[in-house]
Amino acid sequence: MAASMRGALACLALALMAGLALTSPRAVAQELAVGQVSGLPVPRYVSLKSDRVNLREGPSKEHRTSWVFQRAGLPVEITAEFETWRRVRDADGTEGWVLHSLLSGRRTVLVAPWSKVKGETFALRDSASDNAAILASLEPGVIANVHSCPGGGWCNVTVNKINGYLRQDRLWGVYPNEKLN
Numbered sequence: 001m002a003a004s005m006r007g008a009l010a011c012l013a014l015a016l017m018a019g020l021a022l023t024s025p026r027a028v029a030q031e032l033a034v035g036q037v038s039g040l041p042v043p044r045y046v047s048l049k050s051d052r053v054n055l056r057e058g059p060s061k062e063h064r065t066s067w068v069f070q071r072a073g074l075p076v077e078i079t080a081e082f083e084t085w086r087r088v089r090d091a092d093g094t095e096g097w098v099l100h101s102l103l104s105g106r107r108t109v110l111v112a113p114w115s116k117v118k119g120e121t122f123a124l125r126d127s128a129s130d131n132a133a134i135l136a137s138l139e140p141g142v143i144a145n146v147h148s149c150p151g152g153g154w155c156n157v158t159v160n161k162i163n164g165y166l167r168q169d170r171l172w173g174v175y176p177n178e179k180l181n
Helices: 002-022 025-032
Strands: 044-048 053-056 065-069 075-082 085-089 095-099 108-111 122-125 134-138 143-151 154-159 162-167
Touching: 075 095, 075 108, 134 162
Parallel strands: none
Antiparallel strands: 044 075, 053 065, 053 095, 075 085, 085 095, 108 143, 122 134, 122 162, 143 154, 154 162
């Protein structure tokens, strides 16, 4: 009887060790990188569906509105999920909660919203090269639709029906070195 009890305890110990191996810091980090509600990556970029989106202090309509976004297509970063609510951050770092139905998976970017240089513009080029022809000069804060970021530091975008390429490091709404197809 004692030998079978020791065998059972040994099996239990092995099962516990296997369970601990599955919850290594790396496994936990991978779990945290996925939203518990949507199953999508967190953080991730999305855009606003409407010209009027309330940013709330907490994840319910009972929480106070701290800000009202008034620009459909504006990119925001989802940083957390709770039921039908998403915590978002804008390019200025303002954070709050938005009802998920007011967000779109359509990827948009802001052109260099951090730029404070008066008159500064950014070249929209006809191919992914600093030597390519300039199709348009874009001011900071312009919203563009993102089609792809194939690598090499460039993203293919459209602004007012003009399709071209912008340097990825001049865009807010895509992560550094993120590849979009």
